[in-house]
Amino acid sequence: LTYMCVFAELNIQHASLETSENLQRHKTEGFSSSKALVVRRGAPFRVSLQLEGRPFNPKCDSLRVKLSLGTQTPSTFCYSFKPSSARWQAYFKPEGLDLHRPSIWIFSPASASVGSYGFQLCVFTLGKIRRCMMGQFVLLCNPWCPEDTVYIPFEDQREEYIQNNSGLLFMGTPLNLVSRPWSFDQFVPGVLEACLSLLQVSPQHRKNQRMDYANRGNPVYLSRIVSAMINCEDDNGVLKGNWSDDFKQGVHPSSWTGSGDILRMWAQSNYSPVRYGQCWVFAAVMCTVMRVLGIPCRVVTNFNSAHDTNGNLVIEEYYSETGVKLNHSNDSIWNFHVWVECWMDRNDLGPEMKGWQVLDPTPQERSGGVFCCGPAPVKAIKDRRVDLFYDIPFVYAEVNADVYAIVVSKGRVVGHSKDTEKVGSFICTNSCWSSHTPEHHQRLQIHHKQKLQPRHLREAPWYRRTLRYGEVSLNSSINHASCSNLDQPEAGSSSGIAVFLTLDKAPVAGEPICFSVTVLNRHQVAKKLKVHLNAQAKEYNHNPSDTFWETHGTMEVSPKQTRVIKQHILPAQYEDVVGDGLINLAVVLEDMATQERALASEEFNVTSSQLIIEVADENSVTLNSEQTAVVTFFNHFSHPVSGILTVAGPSLIQGRVYFRLLALPPGGRAQKRINFIPRMVGTKMLHANLSLANINSTITGFKMIFVNKV
Numbered sequence: 001l002t003y004m005c006v007f008a009e010l011n012i013q014h015a016s017l018e019t020s021e022n023l024q025r026h027k028t029e030g031f032s033s034s035k036a037l038v039v040r041r042g043a044p045f046r047v048s049l050q051l052e053g054r055p056f057n058p059k060c061d062s063l064r065v066k067l068s069l070g071t072q073t074p075s076t077f078c079y080s081f082k083p084s085s086a087r088w089q090a091y092f093k094p095e096g097l098d099l100h101r102p103s104i105w106i107f108s109p110a111s112a113s114v115g116s117y118g119f120q121l122c123v124f125t126l127g128k129i130r131r132c133m134m135g136q137f138v139l140l141c142n143p144w145c146p147e148d149t150v151y152i153p154f155e156d157q158r159e160e161y162i163q164n165n166s167g168l169l170f171m172g173t174p175l176n177l178v179s180r181p182w183s184f185d186q187f188v189p190g191v192l193e194a195c196l197s198l199l200q201v202s203p204q205h206r207k208n209q210r211m212d213y214a215n216r217g218n219p220v221y222l223s224r225i226v227s228a229m230i231n232c233e234d235d236n237g238v239l240k241g242n243w244s245d246d247f248k249q250g251v252h253p254s255s256w257t258g259s260g261d262i263l264r265m266w267a268q269s270n271y272s273p274v275r276y277g278q279c280w281v282f283a284a285v286m287c288t289v290m291r292v293l294g295i296p297c298r299v300v301t302n303f304n305s306a307h308d309t310n311g312n313l314v315i316e317e318y319y320s321e322t323g324v325k326l327n328h329s330n331d332s333i334w335n336f337h338v339w340v341e342c343w344m345d346r347n348d349l350g351p352e353m354k355g356w357q358v359l360d361p362t363p364q365e366r367s368g369g370v371f372c373c374g375p376a377p378v379k380a381i382k383d384r385r386v387d388l389f390y391d392i393p394f395v396y397a398e399v400n401a402d403v404y405a406i407v408v409s410k411g412r413v414v415g416h417s418k419d420t421e422k423v424g425s426f427i428c429t430n431s432c433w434s435s436h437t438p439e440h441h442q443r444l445q446i447h448h449k450q451k452l453q454p455r456h457l458r459e460a461p462w463y464r465r466t467l468r469y470g471e472v473s474l475n476s477s478i479n480h481a482s483c484s485n486l487d488q489p490e491a492g493s494s495s496g497i498a499v500f501l502t503l504d505k506a507p508v509a510g511e512p513i514c515f516s517v518t519v520l521n522r523h524q525v526a527k528k529l530k531v532h533l534n535a536q537a538k539e540y541n542h543n544p545s546d547t548f549w550e551t552h553g554t555m556e557v558s559p560k561q562t563r564v565i566k567q568h569i570l571p572a573q574y575e576d577v578v579g580d581g582l583i584n585l586a587v588v589l590e591d592m593a594t595q596e597r598a599l600a601s602e603e604f605n606v607t608s609s610q611l612i613i614e615v616a617d618e619n620s621v622t623l624n625s626e627q628t629a630v631v632t633f634f635n636h637f638s639h640p641v642s643g644i645l646t647v648a649g650p651s652l653i654q655g656r657v658y659f660r661l662l663a664l665p666p667g668g669r670a671q672k673r674i675n676f677i678p679r680m681v682g683t684k685m686l687h688a689n690l691s692l693a694n695i696n697s698t699i700t701g702f703k704m705i706f707v708n709k710v
Contacts, residue, residue: 010061010125014050015133018103022046027144027163030187030680037137038192040294041217042110042145044091045137047121048103055099056123063104065090066120069113069213070200088112090121108139110147113216114293115139116196138196141219141294149345150219152296156432161296161343165650166685167430168442168702169280170301171336171540172605173582174426176506177443180280181687181702182299183258183650184288194263195292198229201236201271203370219295219344220375223359224390226293228372230286230361232273235370238266238285241363242276243541250275254580254698257648257656257689259288279541280338282361287340296343300358300446303426305337307364308397315401315423319599321409322552323534323586327543328408333423335540335582335603337362337398339373341429346377349388353377356449358395367391381450399424399450407588407597415588415597424451496523497557499589501600507583509608509697510571510636517565517587517600521557528556530590535569537577537584538603544584548577554592571638578606579696609636611688611701622708623681629674631688633699635664643692645672651680652705661690678707 017037022045023029031038039045049056067088089107097103104121117139122132142148143158152158165184172178185191199205202225205212215221229237239262242250253276256262262274262285277285283299290297306315309330318328339360346353357375367373367390376395377388384400386393401423407415424447431444498520507513521527533551536544549569557563574583586601612632621627635641645659653676664670678684687702 010054010056010123011052012049012123012133013052015121015135016048016050017135017137018046018048026142028140030163030165031138031192033187033189034138034192035136036116037135038140039108039137040140040142040145041108041112041114042142042148044105044107046103046105047135048101049121049133051100051102056102057099060126062124063090064122064124065104065106066122068118069115070209110142110145111149111217112139113213114141114222115199115213115216138192140292143294143296143343149347150295150343151345152343157296157343160430160432161298162291162294164430166687167299169284169299169338170428170443171280171338172607173335173603174303175503176605176607177428178605178607179442179702180700181257181685181689182284183260183648183685183687184284184291185258185260185263185650186288186292188260188264188650190264190267191260191288192292194267195289197267197271198238198289199225202229203235219342220346220348222293223290223295223342223344223357223375224368224372226286226289227359227361227374228370230282230289231277231363231371233363233371236271236273238262238274239277239282240273240275241278241282243278243539247276252276252691253278253281255646255689255691256281257646257687258650259285260650261656263288279334279362283338283340286359286361290340290342297340298429299338300341300427300429301336301338302399302424303336304423305334305398306401306403306423307332307334308394308401311393311397313397313401315403317403317405319405319407319586319588319601321407321414321588321590321597322532322550323588323599323601324547325536325544325584325586325601326408332541332543333403335538335605337541341378342375344375346375349377349380353380353388355379358450360391360395365391365394378449399427399447405599405601407599409597414595415599417599427451497521497527497529497589497591497596497598499587499598499600501585501587501602503602503604507604507606508636509575509606510638512568512570513574513583513606514566514568515585515602517567519555519557519563519565519589521559521561524559526556526558528554528592530554530592531565532588532590533567533586534588535574535583535585537574538582540582545577549573574606575637576695579692580698581605581696608697608699609634611690611699613686613688613701613703615686615703615705618703618705620708621678621705622710623678626675626677629676629686629703631672631674631701633661633664633670633690635666635668635670637695638666639694640665640668641692641694643690643694646689646691647672647674647686648688649676649684649686649705651684651707652676652678652686678705681707681709683707 026039028038090104118136120132141150143150143152169180169182231237232240266274287297287299315331316329318326341356356378359374363371373391376392380388380392381396403419403422405417427447428443428445500518502516504514531553535549536547538544582605584603589598615629640663642663643661647657659672684705690699
């Protein structure tokens with residue numbers, strides 16, 4: 001045997017990474033277009049060798065594998081027949097071993113660092129190197145591996161929050177929720193490379209590569225890097241935020257339909273920020289990056305999200321005596337705010353804090369000196385564990401702050417009310433849905449996971465002792481003595497007059513906004529009241545602009561009587577100022593005898609009609625077979641509209657398809673026929689986006705399509 005080893009040649013004629021087999025084994029088939037093999041940690045992948053000259057002889061031949069991650073060399077190891085789960089290892093499987101065509105299995109521990117690895121596989125004979133082969137692979141986290149800190153034990157959630165390349169972003173208001181389709185594009189060519197580049201250009205990597213590579217096995221570390229790198233405020237991040245009305249230097253945030261264009265544009269521009277993003281764009285792009293890295297991620301919308309700048313868990317909203325909302329506070333409530341949740345263990349906090357973690361890439365407040373937020377355990381938010389990492393007080397306030405509505409007149413408080421349920425009133429995300437699921441089942445309600453206990457429990461003495469915040473902070477121009485009992489009156493009432501404002505139905509573009517004002521007189525005497533109704537247009541994250549509709553009058557209410565006032569706002573009065581925005585509607589009652597005021601308000605959006613997408617013979621869509629879809633738009637506006645129609649669908653259409661819509665008259669219908677060829681089996685989303693040119697409005701629509709293999 002020794003003679004053969006010394007004098008007979010042993011050459012590696014060919015080596016194969018067995019790409020197809022390994023991609024299937026590691027649930028990474030979507031990355032088949034990548035130049036490198038993509039695998040997940042905590043699981044082996046196979047490299048097969050074709051030898052010539054003589055067979056491999058375990059008595060005098062050996063194999064050694066040398067790995068490199070960037071400039072680092074984490075491991076050099078020899079093969080064995082006994083795999084270990086605790087360290088990098090290469091091994092043979094004795095059963096069925098062909099020494100002319102041996103397969104070596106390379107195993108990574110479940111805590112290995114994420115990144116792009118190079119490797120050398122060398123054959124030694126009697127201690128002397130004979131031949132080497134070189135290769136490359138990308139290693140990702142593994143939510144299918146129980147030893148991995150991102151392991152999620154539900155297959156439907158792994159399919160939805162790792163593999164699904166499209167979904168819905170929820171916007172608008174709880175009363176009138178809007179579903180915006182989005183392509184996460186994690187398997188689109190170039191996206192994987194852009195996500196890996198994001199780690200490479202981060203400040204942490206540039207400052208200390210060795211430390212950065214060592215920490216990349218920890219999803220907590222990775223998630224904070226990504227949260228900071230999605231915005232560009234402190235680094236060469238992906239997106240520049242813009243909440244003004246001027247988007248001439250870039251793309252309006254509502255025009256984006258997927259993450260792929262954004263990430264590839266950023267990478268191709270030598271990491272210059274893409275303009276522009278707002279909260280749902282930041283969150284959707286971060287969701288893509290986290291899914292690419294192998295960390296389960298979902299996009300979450302918090303309706304009535306508080307931005308508590310002074311940390312007192314109170315949001316003050318000021319109104320004039322005629323119902324105009326005033327900009328008197330640095331605090332604000334966004335009608336909706338979008339962030340992400342990622343699933344991971346929290347070994348730094350203890351096993352009880354594992355599970356979903358809130359992360360927010362929208363630049364609002366600094367964390368550790370940079371604009372990022374999280375990961376904050378959902379359980380810690382609900383339990384108000386503000387002593388734990390990371391950013392729990394800020395997220396806690398976003399979902400649990402109280403709202404004080406204050407009516408002012410000539411620098412004095414003349415009415416006030418308190419709402420303990422408005423903030424965080426509805427929190428939702430995509431459920432694990434299929435194309436056969438009704439839309440309301442596609443939305444998973446999760447506000448009970450983060451909201452505090454019911455109000456009666458929050459008032460208990462033991463709870464009140466735990467609060468460090470909660471005192472009312474009023475503007476210095478307000479008479480503080482008038483606010484000494486702000487905790488006492490119930491919402492929408494003075495001491496004896498109560499007012500309630502309710503929408504008769506969810507407002508739809510092209511129809512009147514119909515609402516009711518209910519007035520209750522608790523007094524034993526009749527009351528004469530002034531009634532002020534005011535409507536202002538607003539963006540989801542701003543205070544309202546100027547009044548666009550108002551009406552004023554008087555009314556009498558008998559003792560203990562309830563009266564209802566019916567009102568409406570016509571389409572011609574609101575559609576040019578609303579578009580994708582919202583309406584703040586307020587009513588103020590003034591007791592003409594006592595000058596006491598009662599306030600009620602409602603903020604809501606007006607939904608546009610959806611684009612309708614129909615697929616011919618949708619139950620027979622098959623792989624690699626051309627199909628046809630028809631996109632239909634009805635103009636429900638009172639004037640002609642024009643704009644750009646964009647149609648996209650991961651694995652259905654290459655890139656985007658654009659059409660121009662010209663001057664469609666009121667009541668008119670426009671149709672566009674789209675041909676597409678499915679490239680992957682399973683449930684896919686075809687979605688369309690119509691950006692109207694003459695008004696600030698974007699019309700969307702989507703269709704879930706199941707692609708059969710044959």
